[in-house]
Amino acid sequence: MARFVVLGPVGAWLGPVEVKLGGPQQRVVMAVLLLRRPFPVPAEDLVAAVWGERPPPSAVNQLRIYVHRLRRALEEAAPSSEPLIESVGSGYRLRIADGSLDLAVFQETVSAGQRVLRTDSVRARALLREALALWQGGALAGLPGAWAQAQRLRLEQGRLDALESAYRAGLDTGAHDDITAEVSQVVAEHPLDERFRELLMLALYRSGRQAAALEVYAQTRTLLAEELGIEPGPDLRRLHERILRADTGLPAPAGAFGLGADGEHPVAGGKDLGAGGKDLAAAGSGAAARDHSGPAAGRALVVPAQLPYDLPVFSGRRQELAELADVAEAGRHGGTGTVLCVVAGSAGVGKTAFAVHAAHGLARDYPDGQIHLDLHGFDAHESPVPPGRALRSVLEAFGVPADRLPDDVDARAALYRSLLAGRRVLILLDNARDSRQVRRLLPSSPGSLTIVTSRDQLSGLVVRNGAHHLRLEALSAAEAHGLLVRRLGAACVDADPAATALVVERTAGLPLALALVAARAATRRVTGLTAIAAELREVPVTLDALSSADSSLDVRSVFSWSYEALSPGAARLYRLSSLAPSPGCSATALAALAGLPVPRTRTLLDELTAAHLVDEPEPGRFVSHDLLREYAAELLAAHDGTDAPAAAFRRMLAHYLGTAYTAARTLWVNLPPLELHPEAAEAPVADVADGERALAWFAAESESLPHLVERAGAAERCERQTWQLAWSLMDHLQREGRWDEQIATQHTALDAASRAGDRVGRAHALRNLARACAQAGRLDEAQHHLTDALEVFGELGDLVGQARSHGNLALVLTRRGEHAAALPHVHRAVEQFRAAGDRVGQANALNNLGWTYAGTGAFPEALRYCRQALDLLRDAGDRVAEAATWDSLGYVHHRLGDHIRALDCYRRALGLDRQLGDDYNGAETLTHLGETKLAMGDAEGAEEAWNTALSVFDDLDPEAARRVRALLSGLPAGPARATVASGAGSVLDAQGV
Numbered sequence: 001m002a003r004f005v006v007l008g009p010v011g012a013w014l015g016p017v018e019v020k021l022g023g024p025q026q027r028v029v030m031a032v033l034l035l036r037r038p039f040p041v042p043a044e045d046l047v048a049a050v051w052g053e054r055p056p057p058s059a060v061n062q063l064r065i066y067v068h069r070l071r072r073a074l075e076e077a078a079p080s081s082e083p084l085i086e087s088v089g090s091g092y093r094l095r096i097a098d099g100s101l102d103l104a105v106f107q108e109t110v111s112a113g114q115r116v117l118r119t120d121s122v123r124a125r126a127l128l129r130e131a132l133a134l135w136q137g138g139a140l141a142g143l144p145g146a147w148a149q150a151q152r153l154r155l156e157q158g159r160l161d162a163l164e165s166a167y168r169a170g171l172d173t174g175a176h177d178d179i180t181a182e183v184s185q186v187v188a189e190h191p192l193d194e195r196f197r198e199l200l201m202l203a204l205y206r207s208g209r210q211a212a213a214l215e216v217y218a219q220t221r222t223l224l225a226e227e228l229g230i231e232p233g234p235d236l237r238r239l240h241e242r243i244l245r246a247d248t249g250l251p252a253p254a255g256a257f258g259l260g261a262d263g264e265h266p267v268a269g270g271k272d273l274g275a276g277g278k279d280l281a282a283a284g285s286g287a288a289a290r291d292h293s294g295p296a297a298g299r300a301l302v303v304p305a306q307l308p309y310d311l312p313v314f315s316g317r318r319q320e321l322a323e324l325a326d327v328a329e330a331g332r333h334g335g336t337g338t339v340l341c342v343v344a345g346s347a348g349v350g351k352t353a354f355a356v357h358a359a360h361g362l363a364r365d366y367p368d369g370q371i372h373l374d375l376h377g378f379d380a381h382e383s384p385v386p387p388g389r390a391l392r393s394v395l396e397a398f399g400v401p402a403d404r405l406p407d408d409v410d411a412r413a414a415l416y417r418s419l420l421a422g423r424r425v426l427i428l429l430d431n432a433r434d435s436r437q438v439r440r441l442l443p444s445s446p447g448s449l450t451i452v453t454s455r456d457q458l459s460g461l462v463v464r465n466g467a468h469h470l471r472l473e474a475l476s477a478a479e480a481h482g483l484l485v486r487r488l489g490a491a492c493v494d495a496d497p498a499a500t501a502l503v504v505e506r507t508a509g510l511p512l513a514l515a516l517v518a519a520r521a522a523t524r525r526v527t528g529l530t531a532i533a534a535e536l537r538e539v540p541v542t543l544d545a546l547s548s549a550d551s552s553l554d555v556r557s558v559f560s561w562s563y564e565a566l567s568p569g570a571a572r573l574y575r576l577s578s579l580a581p582s583p584g585c586s587a588t589a590l591a592a593l594a595g596l597p598v599p600r601t602r603t604l605l606d607e608l609t610a611a612h613l614v615d616e617p618e619p620g621r622f623v624s625h626d627l628l629r630e631y632a633a634e635l636l637a638a639h640d641g642t643d644a645p646a647a648a649f650r651r652m653l654a655h656y657l658g659t660a661y662t663a664a665r666t667l668w669v670n671l672p673p674l675e676l677h678p679e680a681a682e683a684p685v686a687d688v689a690d691g692e693r694a695l696a697w698f699a700a701e702s703e704s705l706p707h708l709v710e711r712a713g714a715a716e717r718c719e720r721q722t723w724q725l726a727w728s729l730m731d732h733l734q735r736e737g738r739w740d741e742q743i744a745t746q747h748t749a750l751d752a753a754s755r756a757g758d759r760v761g762r763a764h765a766l767r768n769l770a771r772a773c774a775q776a777g778r779l780d781e782a783q784h785h786l787t788d789a790l791e792v793f794g795e796l797g798d799l800v801g802q803a804r805s806h807g808n809l810a811l812v813l814t815r816r817g818e819h820a821a822a823l824p825h826v827h828r829a830v831e832q833f834r835a836a837g838d839r840v841g842q843a844n845a846l847n848n849l850g851w852t853y854a855g856t857g858a859f860p861e862a863l864r865y866c867r868q869a870l871d872l873l874r875d876a877g878d879r880v881a882e883a884a885t886w887d888s889l890g891y892v893h894h895r896l897g898d899h900i901r902a903l904d905c906y907r908r909a910l911g912l913d914r915q916l917g918d919d920y921n922g923a924e925t926l927t928h929l930g931e932t933k934l935a936m937g938d939a940e941g942a943e944e945a946w947n948t949a950l951s952v953f954d955d956l957d958p959e960a961a962r963r964v965r966a967l968l969s970g971l972p973a974g975p976a977r978a979t980v981a982s983g984a985g986s987v988l989d990a991q992g993v
Contacts, residue, residue: 002078002100006034007155008136010143014078021073024144025050026066031140033085033094034101035151040088049147053498061737061956067092068919068955087954087961102134103155109134110162117165121172128166135159137319138478145477146501152478160190167199176206185321187216188361191223191312191486194236201236205243205250213243223312228489302399306372307428310360313486316479317354320470324358327468328449332365332424338448340465342458345472346612346628347378347562348512351453352430354472359428359451366449368423371397373441377433378455378562384433387440391416394427394441413440420445427451433565435460455562457610473615474509477501483511484529487518495528502533508626559631562611569600570607575640576648577614577624578632581704584623588686592655593648598684621700646716653712653721654683660705660728663694668731669878670840672800677720695917698732705729706741713748719756723749723765730768734775735918737956742772763792767805774812777959782812803832803841807848819855826852840881843872847885854892862892883912887925894932902932923952927964939971 005011010027012019021027032041032049047059056062071085086093098104113127139155140148163186170179183200190196197220204213217232217240224230231237242250324341331339343351356372363370371394375385391412392405398419406412424447432438432454438461442450452458452467461467475483481504484493493500507513521532563571576593591601605622608614613632614622624632636645657680665671666688688694698705706729712722726749733742746769753761770785786809793801806829813822826849833842850865866888873882890905906929913922930945946964953961 002096004034004096004101005136006031007102007106007134007139009141010034012074012077014074014081017077019073019077022066022069024142025062026069028143028145028148029063029066030070031143031148031151033092034096035103037094037096037101040091040093042089042091044090046091050145052146056740061739064955064958065737068952071951071955072919083951087950103139106131106134106162107158110158110165113162113169114165117169121169125166125169125173125175128162128169132159132162132166138476141476146497149477149481149501149504152476153481156478160186160193160196164195164199167196167203171199171202171206174206176203179203180207180209185361188357189315189318191314192227192489194220194233198236198239201239201243202250210243210246214240217243219312227313227487302369302397303367304369304371304397305363306397307359307363307370307426308356308372310357311353313483314353314357315482315486316475317350317357317472320354320472321358321361323470324451325362327470328362328365331449332447338443338445338450340442340450340452340461340467341470342461342467343451343453343470343472344455344457344612346474346510346615347455347559348510348627349472349474349612350511351455351472353511355428355430355451355453359426362449363426366424366426368420368425369398370426370428372428372430374430375432375437377431377437378565384437387437388412390429390437390441395419409440416441417444420448424448429453432456432458434458435464439465455565455612457612459610475511475514476509477504480504480507480509480514483514484518487515488521488529492521492526492528496530496533499529499533502536503529506536506626508628510627513627559613559628562613563631563635566611566613567604567607570604570611571635572640573601573604574608574613575632575636576645577608577622578629578636579645579649579652580622581701581708582623582626582629583703584617584621585701585704586620586686587622588684589652589655590622592684593652595648595651649711649715650679650718650721651683653708653715653718653725654679655685656701656705656708657721657725657728658683659685659688659697660701660725660732663688663697664728664731666694667691667698668880669876670844670881671731672804672838672841674724674727677724680721680724702732702736706733706745709745709748713752719752720758720761722752723758723761725749727764727768730771734771737920739772739776743769743776746772759792759796760798763789763796763798763801766792767801767808770805770808770812774808774815779812779815783809786812799832799836800838800841803829803836803838803845806832807845810848810852814852814855819852822852823849823856839872840876840878843869843876843878843885844881846872847881847888850892851888854888854895857895859892859895863889863896866892879912879916880918883909883916883918883921883925886912887921887928890925890932891928894928894935899932899936903929906932919952920956923949923956923960927960927967930967934971943968943971 001015003013010021010031012021012030021030028050029046032046043060043063046063047055050063050066051059067085071083074084075081082095084095086095098108109127109131113124113131116127117124139152139159167179167183170176180200180203183196183203186196187193187200197216201213201216204210204216217236220232220236224232232240239250324343327341328339343355345351359370359372373385373390373393375390377384388409391409392402395405395412395416396402400415400419406415420443423445425443425445426448427441427443427450429438429441429450429452432452434454434456435458438452438458442465452461457469458467462469481493481500484500484503503517504514507517517529517532521529526532563574566574573590573594573596577590580590580593587602587605588598590605591598594601594604596604605614605616609616609622613628614624616622654677657677661674661676661680662685665673686697688697705725709722709726709729712718712725726745729745730742733745746765750762750765750769753759753765766785766789770782770789773779773782773785786805790802790805790809793805806825810822810825810829813819813825826845829845830842830849833845846865846869850862850869853859853865854862866885869885870882870889873885876882886905886909890902890909893899893905894902906925909925910922910929913919913925926945926949930942930949933939933941933945946968950961950964950968953964
């Protein structure tokens with residue numbers, strides 16, 4: 001059974017097999033198709049969803065590739081099923097049953113629950129809870145871009161509506177106590193949504209907690225006045241009035257507000273901890289009555305309640321809050337010892353606000369006290385608090401007199417453990433420097449909870465003390481939007497969506513940076529973020545726009561506290577990391593950048609990731625968010641001058657060039673050797689020794705490599721590296737169908753080689769630029785560049801370069817239908833390859849010669865040259881050329897009327913194409929195979945082959961798709977023999993390297 005998920009990370013399963021949906025942008029395509037099923041989605045809508053208002057020139061080609069990969073992934077998961085993604089006009093449609101999508105099931109179940117809400121509360125609540133259980137985190141989790149953010153907000157509103165209905169049904173069934181805890185969490189996440197505050201007040205009142213219900217109203221009134229300058233709405237005010245007069249229309253449990261046996265009014269939870277902490281004996285817990293030996297004996301133990309102010313506008317972090325709550329609950333019921341949770345993350349990511357908010361939510365489960373200590377581990381103005389002083393603060397908070405405190409640190413720690421034995425306490429240790437600063441402060445009593453925040457990973461606590469590690473990342477775009485809404489109100493935030501999106505982007509999802517923006521907007525009393533966004537655009541350095549007179553809030557200052565704690569080697573690597581590609585890179589690339597051995601670099605990276613100045617989102621790849629990169633770049637300019645960064649960039653460029661060149665020649669064995677720049681020849685390279693690893697490296701670096709060419713082209717003394725890196729990317733970009741990027745990259749290469757007077761580089765760049773133009777259909781430009789390339793290769797005496805250029809000219813001419821004019825160029829290519837002693841090149845040229853003769857109708861000559869090509873290719877290891885030659889032979893045998901041999905040749909070609917993952921040339925072969933099937937009277941076989949080819953061409957080549965559709969449209973007229981006027985291009989292009 002098929003199952004598709006959008007209420008969480010986007011996913012798909014066909015039966016038991018999970019579909020590999022690819023990277024974030026490809027998942028966006030899948031998400032759009034899922035949300036808009038069963039209707040077709042125009043290509044321009046998909047482009048806008050993936051890239052926003054400023055898509056790259058290659059967006060349409062990239063979109064076709066994404067759709068093709070999704071089709072292939074779905075087919076691999078369920079090979080026998082019908083294609084789920086179909087082309088409709090210029091767009092695509094996803095064909096799935098509503099019951100297979102979690103969102104559709106959610107909506108249907110919610111509707112069913114709401115229909116019976118008034119008549120059957122028990123049934124309604126069960127249905128609504130069943131629907132809400134489908135949510136596995138935030139909708140479309142992890143998807144980038146404004147479209148995904150907008151959809152998340154829309155879907156979240158649907159979840160909140162369902163929650164409201166579920167809670168109202170629960171109140172009708174009398175589940176007041178259960179609902180109170182749940183609604184409290186929703187109120188914390190959505191503090192300005194008055195309907196949940198109304199539900200919370202009602203639940204508290206019906207649970208016999210009238211005072212607590214009235215306190216919720218008071219808090220709401222204060223919050224709305226401070227944040228929005230308004231009073232609560234009429235519904236909330238009416239409920240408040242009814243609770244004040246104990247309205248009988250708001251039923252509460254019998255005796256809920258009567259006097260207790262001792263004549264006192266009971267309060268929330270049956271006890272009153274009081275302001276500043278009363279004796280627990282007065283609250284009825286009995287904790288203070290326990291007898292303990294030591295300096296505190298005979299005294300009633302004070303119950304501290306030290307948690308700092310909890311932000312009323314705290315938002316997001318739902319998954320992390322739930323994770324911490326689950327860990328705490330497991331510890332309370334497990335009884336094996338204190339629960340320790342380390343909350344780690346980079347500077348400004350909101351660790352303290354999160355920990356304080358979580359502690360407030362958990363405080364009632366720790367009736368023997370809540371302690372807060374700022375350990376000042378990373379503080380510009382305070383030294384780290386030593387364990388002895390921290391223990392003194394905690395013991396005094398529990399009522400131990402100063403004159404009874406031991407001087408010895410270990411004795412204090414022993415007293416601390418004895419004092420808390422048998423008690424359940426919550427300890428919040430904020431801003432810890434390292435594990436040693438924390439270890440003596442860990443209570444040993446079962447059921448207690450210690451939360452530690454730090455910029456360090458505190459791995460020692462994880463290893464030695466079994467700490468649960470909870471890492472806070474930067475906020476997602478939806479969470480960042482939600483934070484701004486909490487602080488500024490939806491009207492302000494949504495007044496200018498483009499400005500808000502820019503603010504979210506430039507603040508990199510850091511809560512501190514977002515809070516600074518919100519504070520600036522609030523103090524100016526703006527009605528939208530337009531002016532703030534304009535400032536961020538105008539200020540070249542975002543950190544300047546996020547500065548503050550308070551150094552504890554200034555983003556640059558906050559980053560500095562982490563940086564200054566680094567060792568010199570790690571600090572240098574952090575500064576240099578600003579030169580690395582922004583999508584991230586490997587440890588080997590960073591080692592080249594720093595000029596260090598890889599093992600030493602990994603050690604320094606461990607320090608940087610522990611300090612959360614660099615992240616490792618997937619094993620072996622390292623990245624920093626934009627503001628940390630900007631800060632690193634500032635430090636690099638301030639500390640390292642200009643020569644050192646330039647040298648570091650060249651070292652990194654050498655690594656990428658060496659690896660790209662090696663990977664290209666691993667994948668495309670027909671590529672001629674280059675005399676690499678000496679730095680690249682000696683640089684450390686990634687392991688790309690086989691085709692699978694070479695493809696994986698290109699995939700990982702696919703976004704970074706064209707940008708590196710552009711950066712290299714603008715750098716001094718990098719001209720040769722620029723054109724050689726562009727040369728190494730040519731076939732990868734061609735395989736991806738990224739024609740516009742190919743053209744831009746080769747233009748950069750040509751400019752660099754021309755500027756340096758490098759004739760070899762200029763010749764290669766001209767030929768590769770011509771190939772890119774030919775693929776994009778710009779045939780006049782391609783012919784012009786090839787004419788220039790032939791001239792330069794001739795001046796250099798480079799026979800192989802001339803031969804390849806002649807082959808490319810033949811491609812351009814055959815694409816124009818000028819097969820006879822192409823023949824002299826292909827003959828010349830064969831002669832020059834033979835003269836150069838290049839057997840594989842000669843074989844490719846012979847195949848191209850045979851194909852070109854076939855285009856003229858001279859099939860016997862075509863057969864002779866293709867057979868010569870196949871003889872030369874035996875044991876040559878060039879499977880690309882071999883597949884193309886088998887395709888040519890199949891085409892020629894078909895035209896000679898030998899259909900059985902034609903089918904055999906096509907099947908051999910397809911087998912090789914599938915081994916290579918070459919979908920495009922495989923589709924060309926299927927087109928030819930369909931012709932042969934039809935000629936043999938097998939119209940169904942022809943239709944199957946052409947439909948399979950069409951599924952590829954729809955994604956990669958609209959013109960080829962048009963030709964195949966024309967063939968398919970002729971089938972109803974009967975098995976008349978069809979012809980394919982084109983198709984030669986794929987062979988010549990594949991072999992024209």
